[in-house]
Amino acid sequence: MISIDSHVKEIERVAAGEQSLRDRPVVQSWLRCVNDYKRDPANAQDAYIVPNAKLREHQEQAESLIRISRAGLAALFDQIAADDYVLLLSDSSGVAVDYLGNPRLDRELRRAGLYLGADWSETRAGTSAVGACLVSREPVVIHQDDHFDPTHTPLTCTAAPIFDTRGALAAVLDISQLSSPIAKTSQRLALHLAKATARRIEMANLVARTGDEWVLSLSRTPDFLDTAPDAAISLDASGNITGLTFGGLEALGRSMGFGDGNPQTLIGQPISSLFDIGIDELPYFMRGNPAGERLLHANGEPLLFASAMSPADTPKPAVAVPRGPKTDALAAMSHGDTAMRLLQAKAAKLAARQIPILVQGETGSGKEVLARAIHESSNEGGRFVAVNCAAIPEHLIESELFGYVPNAFTGASRKGKTGLIESAAGGTLFLDEIGDMPLALQTRLLRVLSENEIVPVGGLEPKKVELRLVSATHRDLKTLVAEGVFREDLYYRLNAATLSLPPLRAREDFDGLLDRLMDDLGQRYGQSYRLDSTARRLLRVYAWPGNLREMQNALEVASALTDDGVIRERHLPDAIRQPISAESDLLVQLEQCNGNVSALARRLGVDRSTVHRRLKRCRQQATRH
Incomplete structure (x- = not known):
């Protein structure tokens, strides 16, 4: 990374018309900063975070997209969190409306602007990944001194655009690090992940908005056609294109040579103008027919593989469910495991009463599946409402859980909003990762449990709610209580009954x-x-x-x-x-490490307890043989 003085002089040379080895998006952004925004590269400015009231306005406008993208962002963050990457979802103005980062780095991230509410528009922050992506509408990497403002030159940032179903730029997904000691090429994987996640969000947004329309997914090959297609379009009953995943379709059209280069021009056009197919032929492309045979043609030539999803069925009227014992949902969770049989019997009895249940188990062990099974086995009707306490930003979780009255705060809807707790009335509220709930919210949840009532944000009158509460965590709540980050009285309220899922x-x-x-x-x-x-x-x-x-x-x-x-x-x-413990050679590897279990664990990339468990299994098998 060059010095600040050298950095300023380089920008001045570029502004004077000299050639540069920097990437084209970087040079173009520098020129905009100097010529259009009249920014001075020597005038370093701290990162700007908008006031809370203004942030809420941005989040209110982007509420639907935030909700739709949350699962995709959480899955992406799981892949990159170990390297201290940060995820920002910025709206079309450049303001970060959602954020995932390591709490350990909270102070440094806020100071650097890699934080909720940060404004990364070019007019505010100069050249940045978010700002350049908003202008160019293309994925971009802005690495270290690619940034215009010297304040941001330690950062490495990668961004990809997210388009709405009509092709308008709706948001930008940004993957950033506070620092990267290696070259810009090291961010190629981050760029790939950002683009892939942006397309997943576009796909989820398209499907969420097309309940009464056909969705036709498109892919170059049949291999991932039904699970990870390249692009998709939605069609009305007449076969006209009503929406699309812009980013995916633009890339697909460019590589396959169809369309005129701008997917937006396809809106309103009949599907027959793009492919040799009509609306009546879509059922052939639904799942059930082999993926390799679902081939679309254009001008008589095979072009793409396709998967069709029919319009959602018309909702059926609710039918009263007869009361009585029902354990099928619970029984389906086990295939003969002793611990699971005992857990099923206990859960079936608890399902008959509205007793708070705490489900404990490792990540991915089926905590939400168990909670849903308890709900279904209760035969009480009502909704099953799942809330991931770790995925909702702390500043949003109160209004998400408790709702708010009309005009409760700046940017609040004039109609108010029903909270998730009230939505679960008469059914089951599932609070996943309860150990990550902020302390202030724990106090309010305690009132719900003790008095069976809620008070919406900005409201005065409490509302009665009767529901079943199932909470879950992979963390040790007793330890959190001892550390002072989880209320002891709430802990004893939540675990009236505890169900522990085996790994x-x-x-x-x-x-x-x-x-x-x-x-x-x-x-x-x-x-x-x-x-x-x-x-x-x-x-x-x-x-x-x-x-x-x-x-x-x-x-x-x-x-x-x-x-x-x-x-x-x-x-x-x-x-x-390449399993960590192929039992046939684990003992040989231990000998190579001179019997040192810690050394073997380091070689295999696992912890010592895993090695001890595998060694025990090896010795048991040797004894049996």
Whole structure:
């Protein structure tokens, strides 16, 4: 990274017309900053975060997109959090309306502007990934001294645009780090992840807005057609294009050579103007027919693979459910595991009463699945409302949970808003990751449990609510109580009854679970799948730190990669193909480490407890043989 003086002089040379080795988006942004915004590169300015009232206005306007994108952002953050990356979702004005970052770095991130409410528009912050992306409408990496303002030159930032269903730029997804000691090329993976997640959000937004229309997904190959298509369009009953995933369709059209280069011009056009197909032929492209046969033609030539999703069915009137014992949902969770049988019996009894239940278990072990099963087994009707306390920004969680009265604050809806707790009245409220709930909100939740009533933000009159509360966490709440970050009285309110889910590696019914997931895949994709003996053995010995969720993802990808329905070793993720504990050679590796378990754990990239557990299994198998 060059000095501030050299940085300023370089910008001045570029502004004077000299050639530069910088990327084109960087040079163009520098020129805009100097010529259009009259900014001085020597005048360093601190990052700007908008006031809370102004932030709420931006968030209110972007509320739908924030909600739709939240799952995609959380999945992306899981992949990059270990490297101290930060995620910002900025609206079309450049203001960060959602944020995921490491709380340990909270102070530094806020000072650097990698924080909720930060304004990264070019007019405010100069050249940045968000600002340049807003102007160019293209993915961009702004690395270190690519930034215009010297204040931001330690940062590395990567951004991708998110378009609405009509092709207008709706938001920007930004992946940033406080510093990166390595070259700009190191951000290629971040750029790929940003673009892929932006397209996922566009897809989710399209599907969310087309309940009564056809959705036609498009892909270059059949392999990921039904799970991760390249683009999608929505069609009305007459076969006219009503919406699209702009970013994905633009890239697809550019690489495949169809369309006129601007997907926005397709809005309102009949599908027959793009492909050799009419609205009546869409059912052929629905799941059930082999993906490899769902091939779209244009001008008589094969072009793309397609998957059609029909309009949502007309909602059926609610039907009263007869009361009585119902344990099918709970029974489906186990295939013979002793611990799970005991848990099922306990959960079935608890489901008959509105007793607060705390579900504990590792990440991915099925806590929400258990909560839904308890709800279904209660036969009390009402909604199941799930809230991830770790995914909702702290400043939004109060209004999300409790709602607010009309005009409760600047930017609030004139109609007010019903909170998630009130939405769950008569049903079940599931609070996932309860250990991440802010202390101030814990006090208000305690009132809900003790008095069965809520007071919306800005309101005075309490509202009565009767509901079942199921909360879940993978953290030790007792430890959080001792640390003073979780209320002791709330802890004892929540765990009137506790259900502890065993981790996948400890379950006796592993093969039964594996076979059930294989059957589910077959039913979903209309194809029979099976595991060869090597793949099944590798799945058995893997430690599964992500539990059932990780296994579902692994099988989903493996089933997409197989050509004949047989999942083999080569189709499995690298972490499973090279297991940490192939029992046949673990003892040999321990000898190579001179019997040092810590050294073996470092070699395998796992913790010592995992190695001890695998060694114990090795010795048990040796004894049996």
